[in-house]
Amino acid sequence: MSLLAKTAARLRGNVARARIGPIGIDFALESIHLVQLEAATGKPPVLRARASLAFEGTRRDFLTQPLQFRALMKRALDADRFQGRDAVIAVPSDMFRTMSINYKCGAGKDQEAAAVLKVMKDRVDGDLSDFVLDYLPVQSRTKNDERLALVAVSERKPIVALLELARKCRLDVQALEIGPVAISRLVTAFSSENNAENVLVINSGRRASYLTLLSGSDLLFDQEFAFGETGLVQLVAETLDMPEDMARSLVLRTGVRAGGHADPVSAAVDETGIVDTMSEILKPHFLRLVDEIKRVCLYAAAETRGGAVTKVYLLGSIARWPGSDGLLATMTGVEVTKMPDPLSLFIETNENHASTTEDPAPELAVATGLALRGMRTHG
């Protein structure tokens, strides 16, 4: 190959690498997660950079201390090959709420927005101007001229404070999203195109879990449910009369269902008895979650003309417990799987990260979904 041809090929390569997506930033309960993707022309996006750093103290404290915020953000951006300052941020879960509303309106975006605002006036406490809201209309659902939309609403003050924090870090916030939307984008990326199946995503946290129902590419429903890891660990600790830390590590090691993929130590010492005990302790509480899942399945059937929930993705803290997906699958009769490693879909380009499958990072699901905003997932 001539020198000219080599140069041209190199230039073509540089042009092909030109599209770099925004940095997805997720403020989780104890840490901050950042993901950035890049995409060559006509090709699916690949991972460019990722970082996860723990806060000192709580998230609430972190979000009220600009200096700490700036220092941690700088460390996070320096931790990998992040490029640019464009960012898509997920509003922390305690700063917003979602609600599904029915509304009637004529054609046109303005009329639709006015109708949504009219409904929301009665649904929020106080003046609507003190709130920030946006909505996602459910395209597939029109019943008796009534439309359905998922509305995200947050108080204006903390939202502006968060934006100011980001601005002072010289971040150019392209959008302020919510976790469920990011997750639904990730799930859509995992699914094949034109897949209209109903999928439920359970994102379990320390104190609560979030149930997000997707119908194809529509976000039908998102709900907080009081079912968290902390409550379950406390229950195990009280029942087995042991400290919470020990109970947590025991659950993480043995899991909650026999036959689950427990660690090699548990398998070697045959902790089947312990696992059964765990299962017996936790099952009544898992039943609450199962009831909620069934209610969601009924809702999905009602909203999608009998469409069943075909798959349940589990992610978050409870997803780390061995056998938790199997236990839920057994109890609900629905296919429950742990959310695939969010980065597995995006081939690594960074030589520092040899393989995503060797280093799964389910906690990056929201940040990855945020980073996908504006990127074409199928090339």
Next chain:
Amino acid sequence: MADIDLIPHDYRIWIGQQSMLRRYATGFVALNAMMILIGGGLHYLEGQAQGELLRVKSENALTQQQQAQLQQLTDQQIEYERQLSLLYGLRAGAAIDDIFAIIDRTLVVGELWFLDWSFRRAGVVVNGEPRGIETGYFIIVSEDGDALADQGLEVQTHMTIHGQARNHQSLSKFVRALFEEPDIRDVNVQKTSQTGYANRRVVDFAMTVVLNSALKSS
């Protein structure tokens, strides 16, 4: 799929304005910096040009001074050459012994005798083509170096003769004889008068004989 965005509309506008303001400010600062740099550069170039101008001016002044000196020397050379030509002219006229020989040939013994004579060689401004030093002309050169048209300095040899002749016939014969000489240009009889000499009357006369400048020995 549609997306959620909770950034308040007014905040987004404000951010856009801030960004635009920042861009304008950055552009303004950059423009000013560029202008300062260009100004500095131009000032430097102006300094360089001024230095060059002064150098050229001093060189020009030196050249003018040299030109003036050259002109002065040229004028001096012309003057010297003129003086040299004059000197050559003065040195070049008819030889005294030739003049005597001519006069002697025309003189009739006993008919005419000389009482006094004078000889003068001098330059006379005349019109005519320049014919070189040997012709007896000096070319008069003007201030600007051009020769004045049709003007020259002729070296003329005059001989003023005061004498007495036996009679006017003898005087006339003498004059005619002079005219016949090729080296005599002109003869002017200035005055004649009767006067007594011993016991008879003679003609007292005064005449001027002008000889050709390029007189050759016969």
